[in-house]
Amino acid sequence: MAEIIRLTTPLTDKVIEKLKIGDQVLITGTLYTARDAAHKRLVDLLNSGKELPFDIRGQIIYYVGPAPARPGYVTGPAGPTTSGRMDPYAPRLMEAGMKGMIGKGKRSKDVVDAMKKHKCVYFAAIGGAAALIARSIKKVDVIAYEDLGTEAVRKMEVEDFQVIVVNDIYGNDLYEEGMKKYRRSP
C-alpha cells in the first residue's frame, strides 16, 4: 500500500501538484463545511460581487451535515454527503480560490475540468463512517447561516482527518481507474 501523506491547510499549488489518485491523505488544520443551501448562498454572494463569510483562498470545503452533538462532544457524527449535488456551484468557488473538496461520489465533467484549470483536488472521506470521522474533528464553530441548521457553514479544526484522492489535477479519476483494475469480464 502506498504510504500515507500528511497535509496541513491551507493547501498550496506545490502540494496539490504532487497529489495523485488513490493517495491516502491525513489532513490537519481547518475545513469549512457547506452543503446544498449554503453553496447557493455562497455563490450568490460571489456573483453579486460581495465578500464570502470566510477567506476561501487555499481552503478545503467539506460537504457534510453533522448530526447533533451529544453533551460533552465537539460534534455529532459527521461523514461526507454526495458531492454531485454541489457540482453546479463548485467551479465558481474554485475560481475564488478554493483548493480542495471533500465528499463522496463522482463529480461532473465541468467540475473535473475546473479542477485542472484552477488546481483544486477532490478527496473522498469514507461515506457512512461518521462516528469514526468525528473523532478527528477537534473544534467546531458555526460561522455563517446558522438558520440552515445542519446545513450551516462551520469552521472545523481537524487532526489527521482521513481521506483519499479521487480526482487529481491531471484529470484522473480513482472511481474509474479503481474499477478498471478490479473488473472481471464476464
Place this chain on the structure above:
Amino acid sequence: MRNIHIKEITEAVKNLCMEANYNLPEDVLHAFDRGLETEESPVGKAVLNALKKNAEIAWHEKIPICQDTGFSVFFVDVGQDVHIEGGSLSDAINEGVRQGYKEGYLRKSICDAFTRKNTGDNTPAVINYDIVPGDKIKIICAPKGGGSSNMSRVTMLKPADGIEGIKNYVIQRVLESGSNPCPPVVVGVGIGGTLEKAAQIATKALLRPIGSTNPDTVLKEIEEDLLKKINDLGMGPEGFGGRFYAMAVHIEKFPCHIASLPVAVNISCHASRHKEIVL
C-alpha cells in the same frame, strides 16, 4: 380483543429509532468480515476495517453510525384482534419519532419538498401498514438515508424483457450508483405488482438478513448470479476499486398485470439499519 395503549407504542418507537441508528445489525457486521476475506484491494480492506471500527464506536458511545439518520420508515403489522386505545396509531408513531430524534441526538433530515424548510423533528414518518391475524403489533423501524435512496428507481419493463432484462436493468442501476450509496451495499429488487407495490417489496427485501437464502429457488439463482456480476464490476468498497461492492442481492416477487413487468431497485448503504419489536 387485546388493548394496546398508544403510550406504549410511542415509547417503543422512540427506542427503535435510537437503537436502529446506534447499532449496526449483526448480519451486516458478519458481512463485513466475509468481505475482508474476499477483498483483494488494500484500500477496500482499509475501508471495511474503518466501517467495523465505526460501528463499534457508535454502539459503544450510543451515537449514530452515520450522520444521516434517515427518513423514518416503518413496517407495521397490526394484528386484527388488537384494539388501539388512547388516540391514533399513526400519531403515536410520529410522536415516537419526534421524541427519539430529539432525545437520541439524531439528525432531522425531513423538509418541505418546495421550500426545503426542515420540519424540525424528522416527521412525518413513512408508515407501511399490514393487517395480519393475531393480537400483536410488530413494528419494524428502518431509517433510510438520502444518499442511497437517491440511487433507487422503479421502471416498467416489457414482459418480453424477461429475466435477462431485469438483470440488465439491476446491473445498470448499480453501475450508475457507483460510490454514492456508500458501498458495500445491499441491493433490494422488487419484481411485479404495480408501480408502488414493486417499490414497496424492493424496500421490504432489504430487511431480509444478509446471508439468508431465498426460499424461491429461481429467485435464489438470480440473486447469486446478480451478486457475482455486480461484484465482478470491480467497484469495491466505497467505489475505490475492489471485489466487495455488494453484500447481498435480495429479490421479492409479486404477480403482475398481463401487460406489465414493473421492477424496482432500492439500494441500501452499508448502514443497513433496521430494528423491530413485537408488542
